[in-house]
Amino acid sequence: MIREAAASDREALATILYRASRDVFPLAGIERVDAAEFDRQTAGESILVAEKDDRPVGFSSVWDPDHFLHHFFIDPAYHRHGIGRSLMVATMMRYGSALSLKCNTSNTTARTFYRAMGWIETDEPGGTSEGIGDWIWIRTPAAASALGLLPEGPDA
Numbered sequence: 773m774i775r776e777a778a779a780s781d782r783e784a785l786a787t788i789l790y791r792a793s794r795d796v797f798p799l800a801g802i803e804r805v806d807a808a809e810f811d812r813q814t815a816g817e818s819i820l821v822a823e824k825d826d827r828p829v830g831f832s833s834v835w836d837p838d839h840f841l842h843h844f845f846i847d848p849a850y851h852r853h854g855i856g857r858s859l860m861v862a863t864m865m866r867y868g869s870a871l872s873l874k875c876n877t878s879n880t881t882a883r884t885f886y887r888a889m890g891w892i893e894t895d896e897p898g899g900t901s902e903g904i905g906d907w908i909w910i911r912t913p914a915a916a917s918a919l920g921l922l923p924e925g926p927d928a
Contacts, residue, residue, distance in 0.1 A: 777819035786810035792845035
């Protein structure tokens with residue numbers, strides 16, 4: 773089940789953020805994510821929660837003004853159960869199909885997932901973040917088109 777986050781989810785979502793991000797961002801040296809850190813990282817964002825057996829197992833957070841998918845994490849114990857796909861579909865239905873995100877270049881699992889969901893790795897410059905490493909922009913086709921980032925012409 774996918775639903776909007778409640779205040780009572782904070783600790784569980786902080787744990788998911790910790791478990792998922794320590795493997796994805798090992799350079800960041802993440803030792804703990806508590807509810808206060810979760811609140812700091814998601815301040816002002818809209819959050820959807822994926823549940824299984826009445827407990828949170830994943831979440832997405834979107835910064836609405838920019839249609840920016842800031843966090844998309846599934847508890848590693850629940851990978852490859854269709855939860856990510858369900859959460860992504862719900863996220864796109866809730867926040868619109870013109871979303872963008874940044875993804876660590878070495879996170880091949882996430883990059884494969886986003887491509888399978890129809891997202892596009894654009895040619896625009898990415899960047900480097902301390903502790904996280906190099907990242908690239910990945911956008912839905914609607915977002916890439918709105919920014920003029922899709923190839924044009926009959927061979928596109």
